[in-house]
Amino acid sequence: MRVVIAEDLVLLRQSIARLLAQHGIEVVAETGDAGGLVDAVVEHRPDLVIADVRMPPTFTDEGARAVMLLRERYPGLAVVVLSHIVEPVLALRLAADRPARFGYLLKDRVLELTEFVAVVRRVAAGGTAIDRQVIDHYLVGTGLSAREREVLGLLAQGLTNLAIARRLAVSERTVDSHLGSIFVKLGLPPGGEHNRRVQAALLWLRSQS
Template structure:
């Protein structure tokens, strides 16, 4: 898997590159600003990019705006926002058409490198990895389309938004896979997502979750 890292903090940038290389990933570029990021993606055609939100020159939202451009110009490249800040501006635009291939993790909440690599692989493969705290801010406390969900169904949907499989969710709650399948089926039904044989219903459910803000 080919990765581009964009972060203006040189120690984090180079350190993360070495850690990912040690896990068998290929870091084709590690850059410090949004302009270099766009050039690196055009040159190397990576599977996924890791992007800090706040980068030079203003250290506000350059990384996020660059991610939006990459989403439009290189739709096959997975995008994992990796920041110490929760910034909801533009994030819904990033997820507007599909949450597939998009992730947003908070630096301070990543305690295990294997979990980070797993999230990176999911995003590169077209999956989703959204931190629960990010989801909480995106929802803004609004219930909206989620009114009919039970508390456990909301918890299951939040884990789906992180990109977790049914088996992983079952292990988290220490229940059977069949129990989680029932919760997921109920979520699809309550959100108006009829059976289609298409795994993208999980992504559509996550988008309904985000749209409820």
């Protein structure tokens, strides 16, 4: 896997690069601004980009806009977006209609080293990972039970049914049952299991935007 990192905080950028290298992931370029991110992707054609939402010069949404441009130009590019704060509407805007190969994490998650690397690999392989704090921020009011919200939050992080079952100390069959109820309550039709999982993780965001 070949990765480009765009992060204006030098220590964080270098730490991520070292972490990935330790796990056999090649970092082909590092940059501290959105323009450098676009240039690096054009030059190196990486498999995945890790990008801060807010970068110089205004520290508003330069990184987000660069990511949207790159996803449009290179549909197969995987992206993990990092943010200091919970911004669910922005997460939805970035995921748009192509939530595959997309991750949205709070920067604190980088400190969870093993999980962060797992998210990078999962997104690169075509998965979706949305930070659990973003999920928790808006799940109340969806009509889901507390347990269903918990299951949906874990699903949105990209966990498999078995991983969810282990995390909650329940059977995989129980998780299957909860997911069936979630899909019904969110109005997701049968068929296309992976797509339903992704859409279930994003529908609540759409309802709040």
